[in-house]
Structures are given as C-alpha cells and as structure tokens.
Amino acid sequence: MTLDLARQSYSRAAQAGVVAPEDPHAIIGLTLTELQSSMEALRVAAQNGAAMPSGPMTRALAALYLLQNSLDFERGGEIAPALFRVYEYCRVQVVGAFTREADPQGLEKAISFIASLRSAWSEIKDRTAAE
Numbered sequence: 001m002t003l004d005l006a007r008q009s010y011s012r013a014a015q016a017g018v019v020a021p022e023d024p025h026a027i028i029g030l031t032l033t034e035l036q037s038s039m040e041a042l043r044v045a046a047q048n049g050a051a052m053p054s055g056p057m058t059r060a061l062a063a064l065y066l067l068q069n070s071l072d073f074e075r076g077g078e079i080a081p082a083l084f085r086v087y088e089y090c091r092v093q094v095v096g097a098f099t100r101e102a103d104p105q106g107l108e109k110a111i112s113f114i115a116s117l118r119s120a121w122s123e124i125k126d127r128t129a130a131e
Helices: 003-015 024-048 054-069 079-099 104-130
Strands: none
Touching: 024 054, 024 079, 024 104, 054 079, 079 104
16 A cells, blocks of 8 residues: 555545545554554453454554555665564554454553654654754
C-alpha cells in the first residue's frame, strides 16, 4: 500500500464526514493514532472479559498494513527494517488478543511501542515546522 492508496482510503472516509489529510506526514500520524486507539479498544475488551470487537481489530490490521507498506527500505536505512519488525510484532499481538491466544502483556507492550512512535512522529513534525 502506498501513500496514494492511503489518501484514497481517507478520501472515502472524508465522504463519510471524516477530514482526510493531504500531507504524507499527517497521514502516518493519523494512522498511528488510529492504530493506538484500536489496540486500546482490544485491550479494554480483553481486560473486561468482553467479546472482542471486530471493528478495532480490522482497523488495527489495516493501519499496520498501511504503515508496513509505506516504509522505504531503499532510503530508510536501518530504521525501515526496525519499524517493520515493530509493526509485525504489533500485528501478532493484535491477532493474538483477538483470538485470546496471546499474553496480555504483549498487547500492552505493543501499545507502548505505538505510543512512543506517535510521540516521536509528532516531535519530527514540530521540529520540521519550526525550521
């Protein structure tokens, strides 16, 4: 999936009343936000012993797919493969949480990874805007 495909997806969402960003940096930031939110919904369901909601799982997997496919392995240096591994770890945790076959601490760790990435991504945008 490329950023153009992500824009198309967000454009469809815009037709439903959701504003789609044009800036690739904003698209990734929005995707990280949606991923964290979806993973947290799975965590809450798991903690409450409730049925796992399929919507957050689907959104989390779609976000992870977008993030993995937006990586540039040619120009990304060491960071692209490292991010791919983080996203893959998160994917395994999301599926494991949904099927209740994973250690709950794994999902917590995955949420923490994504929260850290969101924070770093926001700092990059702030630093870039200041320059």
